[in-house]
Amino acid sequence: MMKIGIVDADLLGHGTRHPNIALMKISAYKKAAGHTVQLVKSYEELGLDFTAGFFSPGEVIGLYDEIYLGKVFTFTPIPPGITAGKNVIYGGTGFLPEECPDLAYEVEHHRPDYHLYDDYVRQEIARGLKKNRFADYMEYSIGFATRGCFRKCAFCVNKKYDKVFFHAPVKEFFDPSRKYIYLWDDNILGYEKWRHVFDELEEIGRPFQFRQGMDMRLMTEERAAVISRARYRGDYIFAFDHLKDRELIENRLKIWKKYCTGTTKLYILCGFESQDAQDIEGVFERIAILMRYRCLPYIMRYDAYKTSEWRGIYINLARWCNQPNFFKKKSFREYCEVNGGGSSTMRYLQDFEKKYPRIARKYFDLKYEAAPICF
Numbered sequence: 001m002m003k004i005g006i007v008d009a010d011l012l013g014h015g016t017r018h019p020n021i022a023l024m025k026i027s028a029y030k031k032a033a034g035h036t037v038q039l040v041k042s043y044e045e046l047g048l049d050f051t052a053g054f055f056s057p058g059e060v061i062g063l064y065d066e067i068y069l070g071k072v073f074t075f076t077p078i079p080p081g082i083t084a085g086k087n088v089i090y091g092g093t094g095f096l097p098e099e100c101p102d103l104a105y106e107v108e109h110h111r112p113d114y115h116l117y118d119d120y121v122r123q124e125i126a127r128g129l130k131k132n133r134f135a136d137y138m139e140y141s142i143g144f145a146t147r148g149c150f151r152k153c154a155f156c157v158n159k160k161y162d163k164v165f166f167h168a169p170v171k172e173f174f175d176p177s178r179k180y181i182y183l184w185d186d187n188i189l190g191y192e193k194w195r196h197v198f199d200e201l202e203e204i205g206r207p208f209q210f211r212q213g214m215d216m217r218l219m220t221e222e223r224a225a226v227i228s229r230a231r232y233r234g235d236y237i238f239a240f241d242h243l244k245d246r247e248l249i250e251n252r253l254k255i256w257k258k259y260c261t262g263t264t265k266l267y268i269l270c271g272f273e274s275q276d277a278q279d280i281e282g283v284f285e286r287i288a289i290l291m292r293y294r295c296l297p298y299i300m301r302y303d304a305y306k307t308s309e310w311r312g313i314y315i316n317l318a319r320w321c322n323q324p325n326f327f328k329k330k331s332f333r334e335y336c337e338v339n340g341g342g343s344s345t346m347r348y349l350q351d352f353e354k355k356y357p358r359i360a361r362k363y364f365d366l367k368y369e370a371a372p373i374c375f
């Protein structure tokens, strides 16, 4: 029997709120084989000083026979050299794909260990954090019904496959003791037999959500009817990444709005194609379109926005749009004014307006509630 340590590097690095599904599967698989499995709660627990520097390749790290280290985000820091440890097996989208093999089939298709994070959650609640912060750890069955996406968007990590394909029945990861289900599918509507997945979810009967959002460009009458009838939990989330898709997105929103009265959000990618006034105008134009369909924008800033002369405008846009209470009641200008005349928020607005009065005139005073309805 081995002693196995599980390191969720995103959790240790910056306190993600998402459990790592691959690590949960490894944990369940190893426990079923009779091994002792523990979530590692700090690098010190492994006997590592995070700042100490490099480890010798081949060194055995900590008191575990095997350490499984996973990370989803490339920016998550890990102790230098830890992946060269003799007993360390690592993986996840936070590493280069060629660095890490996929999980073995029998691990990938094992029901996740929904108790891997129990001690961690108890500890965090005991130190005063609110229970609902840990809903993802405690209330959801989690998994993928399909994998892959055919679109290969330049900014997306999902470029490994050319199509959407079946991964597993929802029942494979469904835990009846959990109230809800969330799915990490990359592009559920791009799956030829998408309806089978929705039929299975209907049969299971638990409220569910697709965390990666769905592809509005693939909306049809049938899909809109099925999705809007389903026990969908929370806001419906889609994406409107590029202004060039406006005609298609508007056509699909017209279909969607015939069926759905629930809150609909669309991710607005910015700072990716460029980081200048043209990009900012594209963001405002997409926001203006969504206002007319009574949809909410959610600003997703590509990291390169930080290099922009208009970094402050990107920040203002995200703060305005990503807080629906502000967005629904106030124009962009009114939102900035709330922060006070001498604030940096106002200074960003004034500097931009001075240089680009046409863009400011066209968009700064638009209001969600006053926008003409288009559906």
Ligand code: SF4
Residues within 6 Å of the ligand: 149, 150, 151, 152, 153, 156, 157, 158, 186, 187, 215
């Ligand atoms: S549609 Fe979504 S999942 Fe597919 S490549 Fe684009 S961003 Fe990634």
